[in-house]
Amino acid sequence: MISMTVELPEALTAEIEEAVNAGWFSSESEAIRAAVHEFVKRGRLALIERQQLDDIEWAVGSAKKLP
Numbered sequence: 001m002i003s004m005t006v007e008l009p010e011a012l013t014a015e016i017e018e019a020v021n022a023g024w025f026s027s028e029s030e031a032i033r034a035a036v037h038e039f040v041k042r043g044r045l046a047l048i049e050r051q052q053l054d055d056i057e058w059a060v061g062s063a064k065k066l067p
Contacts, residue, residue, distance in 0.1 A: 006032070 008016075016031045025031040 016028050019025055019031050020028055025034065
């Protein structure tokens with residue numbers, strides 16, 4: 001595993017600490033890993049969706065050009 005150093009606003013840090021204290025995560029590191037994982041997952045899904053919509057748009061445009 002690779003370590004990274006990040007700077008976070010105090011308000012965000014407080015929310016992460018609250019989530020850990022509430023037992024949602026075992027540590028701040030785990031909470032941040034989960035957040036980054038979710039961000040990447042959603043970004044990947046958004047990219048796939050955009051590609052699918054582009055394909056549909058292309059197919060509809062192509063169908064309109066047929067005689």
